[in-house]
Amino acid sequence: MMFSRSSEYAIRAFLYLAGQEPGKLVMARHIADEAGLPSHFLAKLLQQLARKGLVKSNKGPSGGFTLGMTPREISLYDIVEAVDGIDGFNRCPIGHVKCNEHTGCPVHDGWKTVRSRIVDYLEHTSLADVSRRSTNGKRRKAHKARSNGSRN
Secondary structure (H helix, E strand, O other), X not given: OOOOHHHHHHHHHHHHHHOOOOOOOEOHHHHHHHHOOOHHHHHXXXXXXXXXXXXXXXXXXXXXXXXXXXXXHOEHHHHHHHHHOOHHHHXXXXXXXXXXXXXXXXXXXXXXXXXXXXXXXXXXXXXXHHHHHHHHHHHHHHHHHHHHHHHO
């Protein structure tokens, strides 16, 4: 995958939180269980995201995490940038230290185009967009499974 494992886990956790009632607090352990993530790692990641304002957290027995904004207001870019920064997209894809606009490597121009499209996608795709696609995909799979089961 193009993202770090941290960004991948954050996106999965955000998708889970986007499916909850607005403002509902969910314990990190529960998010980890539901999203299939390591709970200790996710707890640290969620604290980092809380400091950036993308999630809100409350401590205590009835505490947990909730989105800091609506799913429509959070872009995939916001999540990836908060976890990893976007500098990784600016590095040379084949590791040339001196690769830049003036002395590009053999793949510089092609990567520049791809990088631009990736960043554009991340900036213009909200958590609500991804959540909606995820929900629709699950519905289609469930419907297909029911349809296939009725034929047997």
